[in-house]
Amino acid sequence: xxxxxxxxxxxxxxxxxxxxxxxxxxxxxxxSLDQATGIENQHLFATGEEKDTPEFQIKYExxxxxxxxxxxxxxxxxxxxxxxxxxxxFALSRNALPGKTDIKKALVLAGIMWLTIYFIPFLKxxxxxxxxxxxxxxxxxxxxxxxxITISGxxxxxxxxxxxxLKTKKFIAIVGYVxxxxxxxxxxxENPDQITAPVDLVNHFRMMSxxxxxxxxxxxxxxxxxxxxxxxxxxxxxxxx
Amino acid sequence: MSQSRQINVSKNGVxxxxxxxxxxxxxxGLFVVGFDQGHIFSLVYGEEAFQDMYIHELTHDMRHAxxxxxH
Numbered sequence: 001x002x003x004x005x006x007x008x009x010x011x012x013x014x015x016x017x018x019x020x021x022x023x024x025x026x027x028x029x030x031x032s033l034d035q036a037t038g039i040e041n042q043h044l045f046a047t048g049e050e051k052d053t054p055e056f057q058i059k060y061e062x063x064x065x066x067x068x069x070x071x072x073x074x075x076x077x078x079x080x081x082x083x084x085x086x087x088x089x090f091a092l093s094r095n096a097l098p099g100k101t102d103i104k105k106a107l108v109l110a111g112i113m114w115l116t117i118y119f120i121p122f123l124k125x126x127x128x129x130x131x132x133x134x135x136x137x138x139x140x141x142x143x144x145x146x147x148x149i150t151i152s153g154x155x156x157x158x159x160x161x162x163x164x165x166l167k168t169k170k171f172i173a174i175v176g177y178v179x180x181x182x183x184x185x186x187x188x189x190e191n192p193d194q195i196t197a198p199v200d201l202v203n204h205f206r207m208m209s210x211x212x213x214x215x216x217x218x219x220x221x222x223x224x225x226x227x228x229x230x231x232x233x234x235x236x237x238x239x240x241x
Numbered sequence: 242m243s244q245s246r247q248i249n250v251s252k253n254g255v256x257x258x259x260x261x262x263x264x265x266x267x268x269x270g271l272f273v274v275g276f277d278q279g280h281i282f283s284l285v286y287g288e289e290a291f292q293d294m295y296i297h298e299l300t301h302d303m304r305h306a307x308x309x310x311x312h
Contacts, residue, residue, distance in 0.1 A: 073300075121308075138312055212306060
């Protein structure tokens with residue numbers, strides 16, 4: 001395999017999909033974030049921590065504009081980060097993935113990884129808008145979320161390895177993974193924070209969040225698959241006389 | 242007369258160096274966007290970085306939107 005080319009197309013596909021995520025968040029998620037930060041401001045005014053003055057609004061708008069600009073930067077970084085994991089998984093599993101083309105193989109893997117390390121953890125610990133999280137519990141919530149992703153991800157790898165040994169009875173491994181996840185789902189602690197924000201806002205935010213992250217995974221599969229098809233980093237040119 | 246030829250060869254092996262580089266990028270990127278609470282800048286600015294949480298604030302909207310726990 002061409003090492004440098006492989007790393008390059010993995011980073012390029014991750015960055016591209018991450019920028020798509022950033023743009024999608026600006027369009028679909030930011031309205032909910034603005035609404036939620038507006039509620040946070042109302043709490044600040046009600047408790048007397050801040051006063052609703054033109055100076056405050058100017059400062060707040062400037063701060064929010066800066067934070068929104070971070071969507072693109074963070075999208076690029078997160079895109080490359082998750083894309084790197086995806087690239088490793090794709091390179092290691094490419095020959096075993098179903099599909100006749102690299103695009104189809106990449107889409108299949110993107111679907112599996114979306115399900116196991118994003119959507120299943122999302123069902124247990126769904127995204128929340130500002131106003132919901134308690135700063136005192138952020139480390140605990142981080143540990144819980146990361147733990148569940150790790151459990152689900154390594155569980156999927158473990159049961160995949162088991163399916164290779166079972167050969168004709170592969171469905172047993174799928175049933176085993178489902179049972180494993182159900183047990184993890186029940187035994188892992190709940191998010192300790194109470195939801196005090198309006199339910200409609202929280203639900204809409206979660207739907208938009210799930211939509212844009214799902215769009216990222218779809219984009220990642222398509223872009224990496226396309227770049228792999230075009231540049232073929234797995235093929236090496238060998239000269240002989 | 243000698244003749245030079247080229248052929249394309251598929252090799253299944255994934256270079257370890259590539260896996261290591263990408264694994265580091267994955268871990269660092271995930272920490273920056275999803276979990277940093279001032280830790281990275283504290284290496285330069287000390288305890289003050291935990292109060293400012295510059296990276297946390299800059300990645301704030303993505304943190305919420307991508308499902309990471311935030312304040």
